[in-house]
Amino acid sequence: MRVALNARILQAPRTGIGQYVAELASALLGEQGLELSLFHGWGWSSELPAAAVPGYSRLSPWLRRVPGAYQARRWLEQRRFDQGRHAAIDLYHEPSLWPLEFDGPTVMTLHDLTHLHYPTTQPAARLKEIERRLGAGMAQARVILTDSQFVADEAQDYFGLPRDRFVVAPLGAAPRFHPRKPAELEHDLARHGLQPGGYLLCVGTLEPRKNLALALQAHALLPETLRQRYPLLIAGMAGWEQGQFDEILCRALASGHVRLLGYLPDEQLAQLVAGARALVFPSRYEGFGLPVLEAMASGTPVVLTRCSAMPEVAGPAGNYVEADDVHGLRHAMLRLIEDDGHWRACREAGLAQATLFSWGRCARITARAYRQAMGG
Structure with missing residues (x-):
């Protein structure tokens, strides 16, 4: 199975979703029968970037100030996504709120519904884009991954989607987090x-x-x-x-x-x-x-x-x-x-x-969700 994972967020300093993408991608490499391609927003790679791209942090203020900046960036990313797929892709995994357009099976990760509960924590332009794109993304995804049962339950209630569209894949702790003397x-x-x-x-x-x-x-x-x-x-x-x-x-x-x-x-x-x-x-x-x-x-x-x-x-x-x-x-x-x-x-x-949580377990559940989305 050839899977495209949107890893654009790895260009930024790695907070929650960035850590998710990095750790999940590393763990998925151990899944047999799965070939992973990472889309970095402007191109493709089979390897994780070692650090944030210099200057990325200057993009967010620009996005907030320039009218239509989110839409323009998305248009460019969509073109790069379409043009850069030299090899065929069986499935597309979007780890954030708005999947790119893809004519095959899509899996999406919904980490939370912060924009509903705390809309003031989002810049106005980003909030508008979430509200415009999220519903379509949820409809596009054959399987919606969540980090917790709590998010799966509230998303089912809010969007009125059937329970079998959701798969809970709890996160893990990276090996660097361990007891130290x-x-x-x-x-x-x-x-x-x-x-x-x-x-x-x-x-x-x-x-x-x-x-x-x-x-x-x-x-x-x-x-x-x-x-x-x-x-x-x-x-x-x-x-x-x-x-x-x-x-x-x-x-x-x-x-x-x-x-x-x-x-x-x-x-x-x-x-x-x-x-x-x-x-x-x-x-x-x-x-x-x-x-x-x-x-x-x-x-x-x-x-x-x-x-x-x-x-x-x-x-x-x-x-x-x-x-x-x-x-x-x-x-x-x-x-x-x-x-x-x-x-x-x-x-x-x-x-x-x-000990109840691991990235290996998260990757195994995610791989099963891929197979579910493919109809297997």
């Missing part, structure tokens, strides 16, 4: 002025849906001595409407107890996750919540909200709080700092829960 981390963490187990970590793009303001407020309520001993680190790119965080973030940064790290290379992020006392993930909506799984696989306890798909991922290993409960989050953070017995129990529960 303090001695393995000390040297690299020392460069950041950190010690293993001596900080709390948030991972996520700075945008309203991630609810990072709650983490900042809860951390500010910890005793002064604990804030000094366990600073709060935030790793992630600037997102849409980041400006709403400016006041609270500036106060937190000025206190010296919060550090904004920005986007980090894969290995650096994996080290920070493994070395954290806990991952604090108060998101209001996730189609999966990959940082939660990555933290558990690293032996790092997680504090998270009981929202959307996240309980499917964390299961009994999660320390759950309400999305608006700043005092509940403060208590959960405090307990993981002060109660070593509770911390160890959460660590072991997280490691056990993480």
